[in-house]
Amino acid sequence: MPQKFSYAKRDVTNILPEGWQKDIGAVAAEADFRDFPRTPVLSREAADVTHIKRGRVHADAVQQRLPWLYKLYRSDFLELAAEAWGEPINAAYDDRYGVVLNVQRGKTMRFECHVDSNPVTGLLFFTDHPAGGGELVVGHDPSAVGVEALERDGTAIRPRAGQLIFFDGKTYPHYARALSDGAGESDVRVVAVMNFYTSSCPESTRPQGLNRHLFGAD
């Protein structure tokens, strides 16, 4: 039996560089916004869902335009992950998926219901939102499929700017709710998504075909 879902949270506002809001806002505005096809192997969307509209700042753009975030992923955040997990943690060697941004703009975008390929996921929220929109919802049942199932039996985590959470997204399916009905078309939700690995579940266990789907090459 898997353990009950839990997550660790750390306020990292004091280690973010001055002007981080401006940097994040500028980069998020130029995210790749479109209908993304469901992810092979990892999707937990209901069978009839083929695409989900959302935004992504790809890892190369993060590395070039947010060098401080790329660096924190491989230093302070890595240490916090190891502390939270109680075991040694590695960052990704492959720069194509180590740290990316997920961006939702307006009230129709949401993030796909899925499980992760990596054993430890770090999410650093960069925006605050009123209750009732934009929450990360993590299902308690590892076999749950579809948004409704997660909403029926899950934990909703409200984004707080500057808060970094760690959780087992490989075991527990999760998705991000659309922003609330009160959101304007220019309202954005921005979160950094970081892949972390352990010695029992190293980067080499990443499913075959996933890189080809995401990047066009293994």
Ligand SMILES: [Fe+2]
């Ligand atoms: Fe995830």
